[in-house]
Amino acid sequence: MNIVRHKGLTICELPLHGGLLGGDLTGPDLIGEAYEADPDIIVVPISRLAPGFLDLSTRIAGEVFQKMEQYGRRLVIQGDIAKEVAASKALHDFVYETNRRGHHLFVPDHESLIARLG
Structure with missing residues (x-):
């Protein structure tokens, strides 16, 4: 686990390998x-997402994001x-709206996250 501090925020970056979010790892576990x-x-990292996480019909992503909000934490995927977003209008809209609100985010890399945080 990598801890980064940026503009008064503590950012915890999970390693590439470990339990899968939405599978054996729930929001509270995270x-x-x-x-x-x-x-x-x-x-x-996307390597830690359970199969089906980005398939909105499973409701996994929505439940995880909701739990994170309930616990006062921001989640960044x-x-x-891009391939998954291009293949699903529902996912495209979900990612767009999530990023527009800005509380939780989908970003391609660490540099994009830091840029979004200002």
């Missing part, structure tokens, strides 16, 4: 994994999901 760092933002 918060527990990062608990010691007391992060404002938890960054999950980091990695290239």
Whole structure:
């Protein structure tokens, strides 16, 4: 786990390998994994997403984002999901709206996250 501090925010970046978010790792589990760092933002690489996470009909993503919000944490999904977004209007709209609101984010890489945070 990598901890980064940026403009007063504590960002916890999960490693590329480990439990899958939306599979064996739930929103509360994710918060527990990062608990010691007391992060404002938890960054999950796409390699840590359970199959079906980006298929909105499974409702996995919505449930995870909702739990993160309930616990007062921001979730960032980091990695290239352009192919999945291009293949699904629902996912395209979800990613667009999520990024427009800006509380939770989908970003292609760390540099994009830092740029979004200002």
